[in-house]
Amino acid sequence: MKKQVLALAISAILLAACGKKEEPAPAAAPAAPVAAAPAAPAAPAGPVYDDEKVLNIYNWPDYVPEGMVAAFEKESGIKVNYDTFETNEALHAKLVAGNTGYDIVVPGTVFAKGQIEGGLLQPLKKDQIPNLANMDPAIMATLTKADPENKHLVPWAWGFTTVGINKTKVEKALGGMAMPENAWDLVFKPEYTSKLKSCGIAYLDSPTEIIPVALHYIGKDAYSNDAADYKAAGEMLAKVRKDVRLFSSTMIDDIAGGKACVSIAWSGDVNIAAGRATENGSKDVIEAMLPSTGALIFFDTMAVTKDAKHPNNAAAFIDFYLRPENAALMSNEMGYPTGNKAGVAQVKPEIASNKTIFVEADYFAKMIPPSSFTNEAREAMANTYNAFKKGK
Numbered sequence: 001m002k003k004q005v006l007a008l009a010i011s012a013i014l015l016a017a018c019g020k021k022e023e024p025a026p027a028a029a030p031a032a033p034v035a036a037a038p039a040a041p042a043a044p045a046g047p048v049y050d051d052e053k054v055l056n057i058y059n060w061p062d063y064v065p066e067g068m069v070a071a072f073e074k075e076s077g078i079k080v081n082y083d084t085f086e087t088n089e090a091l092h093a094k095l096v097a098g099n100t101g102y103d104i105v106v107p108g109t110v111f112a113k114g115q116i117e118g119g120l121l122q123p124l125k126k127d128q129i130p131n132l133a134n135m136d137p138a139i140m141a142t143l144t145k146a147d148p149e150n151k152h153l154v155p156w157a158w159g160f161t162t163v164g165i166n167k168t169k170v171e172k173a174l175g176g177m178a179m180p181e182n183a184w185d186l187v188f189k190p191e192y193t194s195k196l197k198s199c200g201i202a203y204l205d206s207p208t209e210i211i212p213v214a215l216h217y218i219g220k221d222a223y224s225n226d227a228a229d230y231k232a233a234g235e236m237l238a239k240v241r242k243d244v245r246l247f248s249s250t251m252i253d254d255i256a257g258g259k260a261c262v263s264i265a266w267s268g269d270v271n272i273a274a275g276r277a278t279e280n281g282s283k284d285v286i287e288a289m290l291p292s293t294g295a296l297i298f299f300d301t302m303a304v305t306k307d308a309k310h311p312n313n314a315a316a317f318i319d320f321y322l323r324p325e326n327a328a329l330m331s332n333e334m335g336y337p338t339g340n341k342a343g344v345a346q347v348k349p350e351i352a353s354n355k356t357i358f359v360e361a362d363y364f365a366k367m368i369p370p371s372s373f374t375n376e377a378r379e380a381m382a383n384t385y386n387a388f389k390k391g392k
């Protein structure tokens with residue numbers, strides 16, 4: 001029941017954030033059934049494969065449960081080449097350059113909107129993905145902001161960019177100083193960063209992760225198009241630059257191993273780090289924070305490249321991933337919420353009740369909803385970030 005409330009909250013909040021253009025997509029003669037349609041179309045009896053039994057997937061690191069790709073290979077006889085990218089910027093550059101060689105890619109919706117508009121992604125072969133019916137209609141509705149008729153994208157997972165802490169080490173480094181009410185102070189306020197640099201501050205290494213949360217911290221629109229806002233964010237960041245030890249998008253081991261006591265990181269990665277630290281015998285408490293002013297939501301979505309050589313194999317894999325048990329496995333092992341409604345029911349109780357994974361509706365309402373970047377905003381973010389990182 002609670003999940004349902006959250007789903008409704010998600011769609012209400014995100015649709016509200018879309019503004020007036022977000023009328024429900026017209027249902028006029030769709031070529032394929034929409035995701036939420038319960039009626040089973042005349043689906044093929046089994047998966048359809050391409051002649052060449054190969055599938056090339058490009059996904060984020062630490063995002064796929066162990067053994068899942070091998071299970072698909074075994075069942076389908078398809079050889080999967082699985083590569084990873086660390087930032088939306090890196091994936092975007094590949095897609096724009098073309099001939100990626102990849103069939104399935106997993107962009108965040110903040111980038112996917114432009115990729116769809118730019119013709120870089122092809123519509124999903126929905127009639128070959130009957131498990132789309134397992135997706136949460138509320139989540140699919142939120143995706144219409146990037147993909148108006150739910151034709152191109154289906155969630156791999158969602159989550160949020162937030163502050164991760166090794167509470168044990170942070171408390172020690174702060175000496176007698178109390179924890180701030182707003183966890184973003186730990187990474188953006190010199191009063192705190194000057195103390196925490198001794199135990200290691202890490203930032204994700206991507207303009208479109210850091211600049212939106214910096215803008216939000218100083219009270220600006222996270223997706224601003226105003227040059228003055230970028231200037232202000234740059235000025236705020238410059239004050240803490242000398243305290244940041246590490247820029248990385250693969251910092252799970254740095255967090256787990258104690259190299260970074262505080263980070264701007266992805267929620268699930270902090271949860272993975274917490275588990276890894278415990279496995280390694282550490283007694284430190286590692287936590288993904290729910291900052292009082294909210295965190296930056298992302299939706300990462302599976303999509304098929306426009307020149308995919310194995311579009312049928314891609315559909316078969318997507319359908320495989322959308323089986324409830326596989327979606328649940330992702331949440332259980334990677335610490336990110338799934339948008340697969342049927343899968344949620346199979347998530348382990350300790351994961352389902354972890355509020356930093358399946359956040360509660362009242363916190364969700366405080367979060368920064370995804371939007372999309374104009375080219376100018378992306379450029380401003382890159383310039384501001386690069387100047388910050390170089391310390392200029």
Ligand code: N2P
Nearest residue numbers: 060061062063266300
């Ligand atoms: C990596 C998860 C990536 C999420 N483990 C960021 N989009």
